[in-house]
Amino acid sequence: MVVNPSPHDPSPSDEAPSDKDSPRLVEPPSSGEAIVVRGLEKSFGEWPVLWNLDLTLRWGELVALFGANGVGKTTLLRILSTQSKADAGSVQVAGFSPKRNPQAIRRRVGVVAHQTFLYEDLSCLENLVHYGRLFGLKDPRERAEEAISKLGLSNRSGSRVRTLSNGMQRRLSIARAILHRPQILIFDEPEVGLDRESIKSLRAVLEEWTEAGLTVIMTTHDLDLGLSWAHRAAVLSGGRIQFPAADEYMDGVQVRQMVASALEPGR
Amino acid sequence: MNEFLRPIGVLLWKDILLELRSRELVISLLVFGIVVVVVFNFALNATPQLVTAVTPGILWVAFAFSGVLAMNRAFVREKEEGGLDGLLLSPISRDSIFLGKAAASFIFMLMVEAVLLPVFAGLLNFSPASFSLVLTIVLATLGFAVVGTLFSAITVQTRSREILLPVLFFPVILPVLVGAVEATKQSLGGETLVGLGHWLPLLGAFDALFLVICPWLFSVVVEE
Numbered sequence: 001m002v003v004n005p006s007p008h009d010p011s012p013s014d015e016a017p018s019d020k021d022s023p024r025l026v027e028p029p030s031s032g033e034a035i036v037v038r039g040l041e042k043s044f045g046e047w048p049v050l051w052n053l054d055l056t057l058r059w060g061e062l063v064a065l066f067g068a069n070g071v072g073k074t075t076l077l078r079i080l081s082t083q084s085k086a087d088a089g090s091v092q093v094a095g096f097s098p099k100r101n102p103q104a105i106r107r108r109v110g111v112v113a114h115q116t117f118l119y120e121d122l123s124c125l126e127n128l129v130h131y132g133r134l135f136g137l138k139d140p141r142e143r144a145e146e147a148i149s150k151l152g153l154s155n156r157s158g159s160r161v162r163t164l165s166n167g168m169q170r171r172l173s174i175a176r177a178i179l180h181r182p183q184i185l186i187f188d189e190p191e192v193g194l195d196r197e198s199i200k201s202l203r204a205v206l207e208e209w210t211e212a213g214l215t216v217i218m219t220t221h222d223l224d225l226g227l228s229w230a231h232r233a234a235v236l237s238g239g240r241i242q243f244p245a246a247d248e249y250m251d252g253v254q255v256r257q258m259v260a261s262a263l264e265p266g267r
Numbered sequence: 268m269n270e271f272l273r274p275i276g277v278l279l280w281k282d283i284l285l286e287l288r289s290r291e292l293v294i295s296l297l298v299f300g301i302v303v304v305v306v307f308n309f310a311l312n313a314t315p316q317l318v319t320a321v322t323p324g325i326l327w328v329a330f331a332f333s334g335v336l337a338m339n340r341a342f343v344r345e346k347e348e349g350g351l352d353g354l355l356l357s358p359i360s361r362d363s364i365f366l367g368k369a370a371a372s373f374i375f376m377l378m379v380e381a382v383l384l385p386v387f388a389g390l391l392n393f394s395p396a397s398f399s400l401v402l403t404i405v406l407a408t409l410g411f412a413v414v415g416t417l418f419s420a421i422t423v424q425t426r427s428r429e430i431l432l433p434v435l436f437f438p439v440i441l442p443v444l445v446g447a448v449e450a451t452k453q454s455l456g457g458e459t460l461v462g463l464g465h466w467l468p469l470l471g472a473f474d475a476l477f478l479v480i481c482p483w484l485f486s487v488v489v490e491e
Contacts (some may be wrong), residue, residue, distance in 0.1 A: 019363060085490065106358040115349025117356075119281070121288040133277040134357040136270070160288075176353075 033061050033097050034184055034215035035080060040089035049075050051215050053089070057184075062206055062216040064230035065258045067225070071236050072175040073190055073219040074114070081111045081186050081215070094183050107135070112187040117176060120162035124148055124172050127161060127181055135180040147175035150203050156248035167193045169219055171201065178205060185209055187218035191225055203229060223259055233259055274359040278367025279374070280351035285344065286375065291338050296333040296379040301386055303329040308390050315392065323451035327444060329383065329413070330404075334376055335433050338341045338415035341372050342423035351423075351489070361486035365416065368482075372419075373412035380404055390448040393455050399467075406470040411487055414440050417481040421488050446470045 035057040042050040051073035057063055066072045078084035080093055081104040091098050094108040118127045125144055132140025148157050151171040161169060170193045177185065185206070191199055206216050206229060221228040227233060235242045235258060242258075274346060286292055307325045345368075347353040352362050384404070388395040418436045422428035437444075450466035 079269070083352060083355065099396065103358045103360075106317060108355055109356075111356055113352065117349045117353030119285060119350055121285050122281070126284065130277065130281050131353065131357065132276055134354070134359055136273070136399070244301065 012138060032062075033092075034094060035056060035217065036092040037080075038090045040076075040079065040091060041087045042072070042079065042084070045089055046179075048239060050079075050086075053240050055241050056214050057217060059215055060213040061231040062208055062210050062218070062229060063232045063234050063235055064226035065234045065241075066220045066221075066226060067219070067236035069075070072239065073236050075263050076236065077111075077186050077217070077219065079112075081109050082106055083111075106181070108183040108184045110180065110182035111175045112173055112185075112190045114188060116161075116173040117162045118169060118172060123158050123160055123161060124153055124164070124175075125157045127172065128176055131176055132179055138181060143179055143218070144175075147179045148172070150178070150201070150205060151175045152197070167195055167198055170194055171198050174202060174205065178209075183214050185214070185216040185218070187216065189219055189221065191220060191222060199225070223256065227256065235259055271363055274357070274363040275367040275370060278354070278364065279370045282371035283374070290356065292337060293375055293378055296336055296375070297382055298382045299336060300329045300379060302331045303332060303364070303384070304387050304390055318391050318393070319455065322387075322393055322455060325382075325391065325447050326387055326451060327407075329387070330376075330380055330408070330447075331437075331440075332409075333379055333383075334411045335414060335436060337379075338419045338436065339429055339432055341368055341419040342417055343428075348425045355489060361489060362482040364489075365420075365482040365485040367414050368420075369416040372416050372475060373409055376408050377405070378489055380408060388448055396414075397454050400451060401468060403447055403450040403454055403470065403486045406467065407443050407450075408473055410443040410470065411440060413474070413481050414443075414476040416486055417488070420485055421467055437461045443470060443473050446473070 030162075032055050035055065037053060037055040040050050040053040040055075041048070046163065053076070065073055065076070075084060079086050079091060079098070082093075082098045082105050093105045096102075096108075098105055101120070119130070122130065125133075125141070125148065128144030128147060129140045130148040132143050137143050139222060145154070145157065149153055151174055153168060153171055156164060156168065161172065164172065170190075174187075174190060177187070190202055194202060206218075209216055210231070218226075218230075280302055304325060307321075307328070311321060342351065347356065355361075367440045378436075384395045387393075418432055418439075422435065425431055445468050446469045449469065453464075453466070
């Protein structure tokens with residue numbers, strides 16, 4: 001599984017991704033990296049979580065981020081998605097700095113977190129149309145129906161979210177994240193609560209993104225799933241990221257051992 | 268400008284749709300407001316002279332307490348399933364989020380007051396058909412909604428938000444409350460707009476001040 005980023009891109013601009021040129025997904029920027037983090041530090045009170053963390057994600061790759069509970073995976077994703085601020089270091093997401101231009105990043109990232117960000121008394125379609133309008137989409141209803149269909153929820157489109165199972169709500173949350181066709185998907189344990197069919201839908205979405213030259217970073221505790229889906233595995237441990245092996249050796253025993261070791265409690 | 272106003276409209280419509288579905292807020296406020304006035308009515312055993320003196324106070328106690336209930340709910344729904352994070356991840360300004368939520372609270376409170384006012388008028392024997400009274404209610408409710416939305420956003424992060432909200436909210440809103448009671452007293456006494464003197468401009472000035480300060484404070488509060 002070798003990463004093959006699409007080397008085609010205009011320089012980043014602050015305009016909302018347009019769907020005129022590409023009916024499916026926005027074009028990835030042709031130059032630069034998708035995510036560049038240097039010397040990142042983040043503490044909660046006197047408790048340091050991330051320190052001197054470096055990370056580079058190329059366009060078109062899916063990186064699975066592993067780590068034991070509490071090592072700062074979610075904190076890192078929250079910083080990348082502008083939900084949280086770094087104490088020190090530099091962060092560039094899709095060519096933009098969260099400090100100077102957070103709105104540009106928000107237009108370009110799709111986030112799945114532990115919570116669904118959905119309103120239980122609205123229907124699936126109403127929820128997504130609401131978010132589509134917030135993102136200023138010209139055809140929010142059409143986009144919402146497309147995203148719902150992609151996650152296999154068309155037959156529950158008019159159902160209120162509170163009537164859906166947890167797995168269905170999770171799928172709808174993924175549909176919400178891809179609604180505005182973001183350039184970078186930031187998914188925090190997206191497979192949790194999904195059945196086998198839903199996991200297939202999720203994988204299809206992620207493949208569609210990376211094949212279009214766009215980027216995905218996801219955390220997971222599922223070693224097999226993470227290693228089989230990702231182009232690169234990253235391990236967060238001791239406040240820093242390590243890439244255990246070259247891209248070509250994702251199936252290697254060494255990678256598996258290192259990731260498994262990082263997932264052990266107390267690390 | 269459109270980029271600023273559009274999200275406000277989107278958020279307002281979402282809150283109205285949610286309220287139409289759940290009907291949990293407006294009905295609760297109505298019942299609470301009516302109970303407050305009925306209790307005061309019986310407790311004071313009001314004579315016509317006493318009613319004139321205490322009606323503005325009773326009216327605003329009912330409105331203010333109902334308003335606190337509304338504010339308690341303003342951000343709870345956003346917090347429950349991470350809706351606030353969803354809003355903060357959207358490419359819209361924090362000001363728009365704040366004003367959208369404040370607009371929804373303002374409209375819900377006005378709806379409740381529009382129903383409560385004739386009920387109060389019947390029970391306490393005064394005429395609600397007064398332009399100055401309506402203007403007083405609108406201006407004071409705007410101040411309530413704006414300040415209440417800010418404190419709702421602050422206290423929703425805490426466990427004891429039901430207690431903390433009124434403790435923080437009432438000291439700040441006191442000038443509006445005093446102005447509203449005084450303007451209502453003069454309005455019920457038959458004064459015209461001109462006769463209300465400085466109370467209405469004072470309410471308007473506080474509203475303008477809150478509309479500038481509160482959105483800015485909100486953006487500080489929601490940033491981690």
